[in-house]
Amino acid sequence: MTTLYYHPLSNPSLYPVFIAEASGLDYTRKVVNLQTQEQKSDDYLSVNPFGRVPAMVDDDLAIGESSAIGRYLARKSGSDIYSEDMREAALIDQWVEFVVHHIRINVGRINFNRFIAPMVGAEPDQASIDLGLRFLADNLPHIEVALSGDGHLHGDRLTLADIALVAAFEPQHVAKIDISYAPVLSEWLERMRQEPWYQAVHTHFGAELGL
Numbered sequence: 001m002t003t004l005y006y007h008p009l010s011n012p013s014l015y016p017v018f019i020a021e022a023s024g025l026d027y028t029r030k031v032v033n034l035q036t037q038e039q040k041s042d043d044y045l046s047v048n049p050f051g052r053v054p055a056m057v058d059d060d061l062a063i064g065e066s067s068a069i070g071r072y073l074a075r076k077s078g079s080d081i082y083s084e085d086m087r088e089a090a091l092i093d094q095w096v097e098f099v100v101h102h103i104r105i106n107v108g109r110i111n112f113n114r115f116i117a118p119m120v121g122a123e124p125d126q127a128s129i130d131l132g133l134r135f136l137a138d139n140l141p142h143i144e145v146a147l148s149g150d151g152h153l154h155g156d157r158l159t160l161a162d163i164a165l166v167a168a169f170e171p172q173h174v175a176k177i178d179i180s181y182a183p184v185l186s187e188w189l190e191r192m193r194q195e196p197w198y199q200a201v202h203t204h205f206g207a208e209l210g211l
């Protein structure tokens with residue numbers, strides 16, 4: 001049995017949950033209460049010593065880190081969201097890494113300061129927001145070009161790369177991130193959020209918490 005530990009407001013942890021749904025895996029998901037620091041409890045640290053969500057347990061295998069979990073789930077399912085061909089897998093990996101290191105991190109900067117900080121009583125850092133906005137603007141043109149082809153980051157089918165992009169932008173609306181300068185991506189995200197694998201998790205980001 002596969003168990004995914006996640007939190008509905010954590011975009012890294014939504015990535016493997018979307019993958020499990022898109023690849024038709026039989027799995028269970030468990031919310032880790034970040035507000036009570038459950039991620040630092042002894043029980044949880046025995047699952048993921050990094051003390052973060054997501055984590056996955058599959059029989060006697062326990063791992064953290066969303067990208068590693070995502071690849072494992074995709075391989076386990078045998079679904080075509082990844083590839084057994086090492087050259088094609090590398091092309092998909094390239095996009096996943098681009099999204100994680102150049103998109104998700106900047107969405108995260110903006111989200112933390114605009115949405116999370118006020119919730120937890122931290123002081124928002126405008127310089128970090130500005131950096132996030134600037135780096136997003138620098139990198140989104142690559143996404144616009146890629147999605148203008150077959151409507152996917154790689155090839156003509158849904159892959160881990162597309163799911164990484166949807167997960168990266170989960171806090172788009174709560175963090176009021178204006179990406180109207182990237183119209184292809186804007187329309188694509190709204191369409192992806194209507195897909196069955198997305199709707200099986202939630203109708204929109206934060207729905208579980210009444211947002």
Ligand SMILES: N[C@@H](CCC(=O)N[C@@H](CS)C(=O)NCC(=O)O)C(=O)O
Nearest residue numbers: 010011012051052053054065066067
């Ligand atoms: N590189 C990690 C990032 C995971 C991460 O930062 N998770 C955050 C939530 S978005 C977390 O668990 N924070 C709680 C903490 O650090 O105590 C991954 O991709 O899985």
